[in-house]
Amino acid sequence: MTIPTVKLNDGHQIPQLGYGVFLVPPEDTERAVSEALEIGYRHIDTAAIYRNEEGVGAAIAQSGIPRDELFITTKLWNDRQGGDEPLAAIDESLAKLGLDHVDLYLIHWPAPKRGSYVNAWEKLVAIRDAGKARSIGVSNFHVSHLEEVIAATGVTPAINQIELHPAYQRRDITGWAAEHDVHIESWGPLGQGKYDLFELPAVADAAAAHGKSPAQAVLRWHIQHGFIVFPKSVRRARLQENFDLFDFELTTDQMASIDALDRADDGRVGATIDEVN
Template identity: 45%
Template sequence: MSIITLNNGVSIPQVGFGVFQIPPTDAQRMTEAALSAGYRHIDTAAGYQNEEGVGVGVIQSGLPRDEVFVTTKLWNADQGYEKALAAYETSRKKLGLDYIDLYLIHFPIPQKRLYQETWKALEKLYSEGAVRAIGVSNFKFPYLDRLLAGAEVVPAVHQIEVHPTYQQAELDALTRVHGIAVEAYSPLGRGADLTAPAIVEIAARVGATPAQVIMTWHLKRGRIVLPKSASVERLTENLRTDHIELTEADLMTIETLEAGLRTGEDIETFDIPA
């Protein structure tokens, strides 16, 4: 398992198992399956409503706590200093863990104008050792710039949607300028990118699946990657990329597939639950 060293010295496995849209009733089983397959990084969120199952899965795996990197995220309704501190504690208890490895602000929700205040709460949690690293998710510019302007701690991670047909190259580059690691969710375009002719051709040539080709592209470009799957076979396949060799020309061919095809929420119009 490749490791990325974050800007605060914390190590994070470069491939994590994402549990978005995995029902609470399946979260424990799929978490255990992922850890059994070799994953050591699990990504959940308060908004996924499956933190309890993830936590039980981590504990039941039998792995030492310090061998499993657990990420969760603050939900939109819990932004604000005091609410964020309380929400962290709720997530920690649901997970059944003494600490959380990475805690992210899930969306900036610019309409609320609370993300800078919320970041102060995450900085407090970090200073107290309640979390090993803090970061953000879905922060377009100028929101990230505004947060950085008043931050004492630079985010360690920026989790954004990245896949061949939606690469966010400018945001990716601007994030890295600040020493912030880019973490890609929906890295396969929720499956839509697997049938792109260029991906299929490369996969056939190098003896890999289309998913493995896309995963290798992400890894070669230095991103942390969060594939998800409800299939144990596919989640195992997504992790097995060591044997795949892509040339720089292959990587650049994949980058020509950019088409602006976002699959997730647009943060400018995202509906905010009360």
């Protein structure tokens, strides 16, 4: 199965479905990523703070898959935003991954109390220009942070990776992103089991209508909204289930019913910007 791609504002293509290794233990990462690659995933999302870049790199190395068929993302952690630290951090990540470049490098959080995310963005532009990252973007940025880094550099992030799921749809950020050609990646796309999404009629009925699981219905909702999504699992059966999203399509009414599940800020399950520094 060929995964559809999305064209970024810098001209590069990103697979719309990937595999995320957040909270995958380092000792399990090589196996889990290897299984994902065997199933057909070609987009892997990791981060320095996950402590599992080595496992991702080992799985890539033993896969035999040509580098140009893979899309690898990693992220700059908050304590490396100042000065020239981002330049050292990318080299450390590349060494752990066993790569000479990543396809996407993100600032993990704006961490505004540190006051260094504009500097970090300036350094990511230099990292891109040096060929160590093909595309650059941000994660967990609000509109004000996005506008500030663009004003400082003239460079618009290709991606903003944010918590996004039917209970927390972030319409202020997604609306701004659509107007400025910034693509959205959804983390926590299934709501991390906090709101019984799978039992709600809008999700359960859509899944049943297509002979799919509720998780597949929610992931398909992301896909049809144009979001980039990378659900996490360490179970091969679930990896396969999450991959099988492209042989059905939610109807307009089914999409609207899931859209109506938005709880705005009450739907958030992850940390706020002020809680991560």
